[in-house]
Amino acid sequence: MTDERRVAHAVGPSRRVRSRVEPEQIPTTGAWHPQHGPGARSFADIGALQLEAGGRLPGVTLAYETWGELNEARDNAVLVCHALTGDSHVAGPAGPGHVSPGWWSSIVGPGLAIDTDRWFVVAPNVLGGCQGSTGPSSPAPDGTPWGSRFPHVTVRDQVAAELELTDLLGIERWANVVGGSMGGHRVLEWAILAPERVRSIAVIASGAQTTADQIAWAHAQLAAITLDPNYRGGDYYAAGPGQGPHAGLALARRIAHTTYRSAEELETRFGRIHQHAEDPMLGGRFAVQSYLDHHGSKLTLRFDANSYVALTRAMLTHDVGRDRGGVRAALSTITADTLVVAVDSDRLFLPHESERIAAAVPGARPVRYVRSPYGHDGFLIEHEQMSRHLGEFLRQVARP
Numbered sequence: 185m186t187d188e189r190r191v192a193h194a195v196g197p198s199r200r201v202r203s204r205v206e207p208e209q210i211p212t213t214g215a216w217h218p219q220h221g222p223g224a225r226s227f228a229d230i231g232a233l234q235l236e237a238g239g240r241l242p243g244v245t246l247a248y249e250t251w252g253e254l255n256e257a258r259d260n261a262v263l264v265c266h267a268l269t270g271d272s273h274v275a276g277p278a279g280p281g282h283v284s285p286g287w288w289s290s291i292v293g294p295g296l297a298i299d300t301d302r303w304f305v306v307a308p309n310v311l312g313g314c315q316g317s318t319g320p321s322s323p324a325p326d327g328t329p330w331g332s333r334f335p336h337v338t339v340r341d342q343v344a345a346e347l348e349l350t351d352l353l354g355i356e357r358w359a360n361v362v363g364g365s366m367g368g369h370r371v372l373e374w375a376i377l378a379p380e381r382v383r384s385i386a387v388i389a390s391g392a393q394t395t396a397d398q399i400a401w402a403h404a405q406l407a408a409i410t411l412d413p414n415y416r417g418g419d420y421y422a423a424g425p426g427q428g429p430h431a432g433l434a435l436a437r438r439i440a441h442t443t444y445r446s447a448e449e450l451e452t453r454f455g456r457i458h459q460h461a462e463d464p465m466l467g468g469r470f471a472v473q474s475y476l477d478h479h480g481s482k483l484t485l486r487f488d489a490n491s492y493v494a495l496t497r498a499m500l501t502h503d504v505g506r507d508r509g510g511v512r513a514a515l516s517t518i519t520a521d522t523l524v525v526a527v528d529s530d531r532l533f534l535p536h537e538s539e540r541i542a543a544a545v546p547g548a549r550p551v552r553y554v555r556s557p558y559g560h561d562g563f564l565i566e567h568e569q570m571s572r573h574l575g576e577f578l579r580q581v582a583r584p
């Protein structure tokens with residue numbers, strides 16, 4: 185175990201997996217329980233986490249979903265790491281507990297690129313999130329939400345929590361760890377923190393170290409939320425339903441969403457058209473403004489502002505080179521078979537960041553490109569290209 189791993193290791197006494205879907209099958213020990221069914225959301229209690237930036241987070245829970253079956257050799261497990269506002273619902277349709285289909289439902293499933301007839305797929309909701317895993321809206325030991333008391337968690341802490349989940353599931357080594365954007369941050373940290381637990385990685389539209397440009401965009405988003413008077417320093421839960429910093433969160437999403445798409449796409453799609461009968465000369469909106477307003481308000485229905493802040497801060501401090509002699513030195517320790525994918529029109533995670541990763545990871549394949557007008561969100565939209573890249577890679581990884 186490396187020093188970093190030891191520092192960020194769970195220290196709590198009680199670790200177990202449980203399922204809200206099949207309560208009669210709740211296991212009483214930390215043993216992997218195979219009866220969770222396709223896509224059922226389960227919960228792992230991993231105890232306390234000692235945090236990289238200091239402090240301790242007690243009673244950590246990770247929500248997760250699984251698809252497929254873990255084989256007898258336990259060598260067919262794939263970990264999918266979601267992006268900033270994603271969650272564990274990667275595959276399958278909308279349904280009870282899920283307002284939308286899985287965010288990669290045309291990539292993960294039976295017969296698809298990440299074939300759940302072949303692979304046992306696990307997707308946790310990230311530490312700091314708001315879809316079942318411990319985050320700022322979870323109860324602190326005094327029974328009230330953490331709110332402003334939620335400590336700074338880093339990408340390494342998030343991976344440390346997922347390592348505990350991995351142990352609980354009885355998975356010695358992931359056949360593949362895959363993720364885009366913020367998910368890609370975790371993929372890289374997985375390969376560096378626990379090389380012995382990862383056979384291959386796919387890092388998609390991501391970076392090894394958050395850039396000044398990304399920090400700048402995130403800064404405006406954080407300000408939008410924290411300057412909303414309803415933010416109340418992060419302690420808005422007691423104000424009651426609907427009283428949180430929704431305006432600030434929606435503004436943050438408008439800013440973020442603009443960076444997730446390309447200028448070319450916005451121009452082609454919206455140009456200068458007005459939103460229906462609205463006339464900008466009379467105070468109305470252009471269609472692109474309405475589009476961003478829509479994405480802003482939609483997020484407020486499904487996401488907690490404090491989680492947005494906590495996860496954004498985790499992204500800001502993402503730097504695989506921290507305390508490891510720099511980015512290149514850190515990447516050079518990766519032993520996993522590595523695929524890096526970039527979206528050619530991504531203006532947030534620039535393709536040269538992907539090239540930098542591939543150049544520094546020993547034996548990494550040449551960067552694969554998604555050719556798309558959509559920008560960063562291309563990794564969520566261009567299913568065919570993503571399927572081709574991931575499918576080919578996984579077929580090679582599967583070869584003995």
Ligand SMILES: CC(=O)SCCNC(=O)CCNC(=O)[C@H](O)C(C)(C)COP(=O)(O)OP(=O)(O)OC[C@H]1O[C@@H](n2cnc3c(N)ncnc32)[C@H](O)[C@@H]1OP(=O)(O)O
Nearest residue numbers: 266267268269270271287459471472474475478561564565
């Ligand atoms: C791994 C993860 O990141 S998981 C999280 C991914 N999911 C999200 O981020 C949810 C937010 N959604 C998105 O970011 C994107 O919709 C994606 C990436 C999922 C898909 O992109 P696209 O298919 O290109 O969808 P697009 O960006 O065009 O958005 C479509 C929505 O905009 C709405 N819209 C389009 N034009 C306008 C307009 N002029 N005014 C208002 N709304 C508009 C559509 O009605 C549609 O609404 P709906 O989603 O409520 O049905």
Ligand SMILES: N[C@@H](CCO)C(=O)O
Nearest residue numbers: 267268269270365444
């Ligand atoms: N739409 C994605 C983009 C960030 O990678 C999200 O909200 O997580």
